[in-house]
Amino acid sequence: MNRTFISELEELVLLSVGVLYPEAYAYNIRLEIKAQISKSLSLASVHTVLYRLEKVGLLSSELGGKSEKRGGRSKRLFSLTQHGAKTVQDIQTVRQAMWARMQST
């Protein structure tokens, strides 16, 4: 299996992007993660993770979606690349396979 290995935080961010698409941007992702694991992440940590994931090619981004609430500033909207989508898929497959064997014993 030839894929990029990522940390749990990175996996969470990656999944959030998938869930929130097409409205996946930093603030939103933070809210999503907070809702899921009840832990508040700083903008800096999320930004760092997004930046890295984009750099390794799991995410792509574009600017857009200015809003009044943001003081008229644009958002950076993230989306999963094909590679990114395959990565989360692979992780899921591996885990399910292992869970299945754990229950069978």
Added chain:
Amino acid sequence: MEVDQPPKHPQKLLAWFCKDEWVDELLGDLEEEFKDNVSERGRRKAVLAYYKQVILLLRPHILKRKEKTPSMFRNYIKSAYRSLLKNKAYSIINISGLTVGIACCLLISMYVYDEMSYDKFFKDSERVYRVALERVYPTNTRFFGSSPVNMAPTLLENYPEVEEAGRLHRLFFQNEIVVDIEEKTFIEDQYLFADNNFFKVFSFEFVEGNPDAALDAFNKVVLTESTAKRFFGDEPALNKTYQIDTSSYIVSGVIKDVPVNSHMAFDILGSIDALPFLVQAAETNSWINPWLFTYIKLREGVSQDGFEAKLPEMVETYGMASILSLLNISAEDYPESGNDFKYFLQPVEDIHLKSNLSVEVRPNSDITYVYLLIAVVAFILIISCINFINLATARSAERAKEVGVRKVLGSRRALLIRQFLTESNLISFIALVLSIGLTALVLTKFNLLVEKELSLNVLTDPMVMLGLFAGMLMIGTLAGLYPALVISSINSALVLKGKYNTSSKGVWLRNSLIVFQFFISISMISGMLMLNKQMRFMENKKLGFNKENVVVIDQAQELGQQQQAFKNELLNIEGVQKVSYSFALPGNFIGNFIANSENPDIPQVRTFSVAVDDEYIQTLEMEIVAGRAFSSDFNDSLNVIVNETTAFLLGYDDPIGKKVFSPSTSGPNQSPEFTIVGVVKDYHHQSLHTEIPPMILFNTSQRAILPRIGIKVDGGNTLSLLKNIEDQWKAFDIERPISFGFLKDRLSAMYDSDQQTGKIFTLFTAVTIIMACVGLFGLAAYVTQQRTKEIGVRKVLGASIGNIVLILSLNFTKLILLSFLISLPLVYFGIGEWLGSFAYHTNVDPITLIGAGLLTVILAWLTISYYSIKIAILNPVNSLRSE
């Protein structure tokens, strides 16, 4: 709405540090969060959260890259590196010059640092002082580092300012003590004596034993660690005993070895109570004999001057009674008598460099020596900087095109200056690294030369590293600044049209720097030549006796009653001419004698005195100018021989038969009245640094046991002769090995420190002149290159090779002659001043100075001749066809 706006400051902060591409989106995200927070938790908390998030955003990948400067800096380094490679000869000259300069600087700094570090390792050393004495005699004044026995206890008891007071004694008349441990015998020449408080003043670290009771009994001794090991091997030395003659001493403590950088050096400390004459002086409360060193530790906050001011009153209160009775003067007469005892304090840290008194624990160094070396270092550094500046300005023609192109391409002047400074700093950095290597390489040799144990370990001190780095930056910047300013100021349009000519630019500065450089070189060469001349002068100076072919045997008292028998045996050895026993041979320590003239108007004369046997004067071939020498035909026990100075000071025109009176009974001879039977021509008992003092020679009885033998031998087969003498010593079954040598060698040892100065000075003079020549060499290369065409034209018009070499050399020769002229007065007066520090010295002679100038000119000619000849023999076709 206004209420909902996020705080301004963190926004600005973020915009300042964050990469521009991200500022917008991050601010957007933050504002969204802020608005949610305001509605959920209130504005105050929202503002706090906003700050927190912004501060958390301070992460490396978010920060703006200072893209501009680092890449420019990389470019500087790159172009500096390329330019170094492109001009290899130039780079090598520059870097090697600076390397040698910095290495010399490092060596000398280490030396100076070491000299300055003396006695600073003691705890509270800044509060420790030595009480020294200015003794005023009716005829003269002498300074002693030592003071009376009861000084320390008196100060400690009566003056609350004195926290501790300790005493140290060095045997003045004996250099060695023989220690017996069971079967083994050790000869100890670093055997000093101290009192129990000594260790309270000086924080020596005890390995064994208790410092509080280390020397509280006369038979206790303290050893240094290495001595303890020598005596007792690896066993603990505490409570072990050893013998001196018949007395037994017990080791009560072992201390760490005394560091080399201390003004005192000892292997063993005995108790001063073991010395009867000190005990007696203490009991009788004698205040006139400065027999030991008094060290005091003042309480914190007590000033040296303040305490010093109390010392006259102390002498008055505690010492005057003793002084009056021992000098045999009444209190009324004392102020008129011309005697005085003035005490002063010497900070213990200053003793090594600043104290040169009549009695010292061991010979000290001299601060002027340190200053001289610092000056030499400064000269060497200046010369290497000058080389750098000269070469860089000379090369500016070459660099001008590069600068022109750079300017056309939009380089600002500040950037160009920075580029040149980077280049020079790169050179100085490389030189620094290389010089550390060079220093490590020559350090062992240098250590041998200066007799020190310097180590590169000081370089690991962060402060030293920082200092080195700062020094490197300073040299790089100083040397690079002028060329940078000049080259960067050129008009690019002119350069690119090919109209820029550098040969006129900076010539004035270049020439004056050359003059300065050679001014230093010539001064140092003259100094070196004069130093050598003085050394030769001292070697060849007529001393008033014949130092050739005299063998000295020390420790002759070991022979005891067999001295006469030993003498007879020596005389039987083939090649031995004369044998003489004496208290001291020239160069040895001698005692004092106070002499009064028959004429009551003549003030008393403090003379040096030495006890000699009947053959002394013949053995040393001294010249008797009046009367006779001591002789076995007479009973001379109450007769003396004086030197011319004594006769003069006593006011005797015809001294033979006149009397000499001794006012004190504490002299070497108890008898108060002597008759002069002969006058010996003034001779140098001491080194040539001091003037010949008044001397009196006493005759010893046949039975006296004397410590030294002088043997006049034939020149020639000295090796077998020495062997025979040694065999004879062994034949007398003396336990101690013989300690002997030639008088000539002993005397030249008195000038060891002068020789050492001479060697160091010669070494650094050589470095200076070599560096000046290397700089000249590089300069000549560029200057001749620039004149290639001119030379070509000259050759076409018929100039000979000789002509051209002459023309090319003339410029530099003029400069060097100018520097020679400038150096003349300085050298004349400066060296004259220095020579004046020798009581007997040679004179500054014009021949030496002219010799120094000629030597420099010849060296310079040789240096530039390489390029001059190279260009002179060049075929003019080659240099002219490219027009």
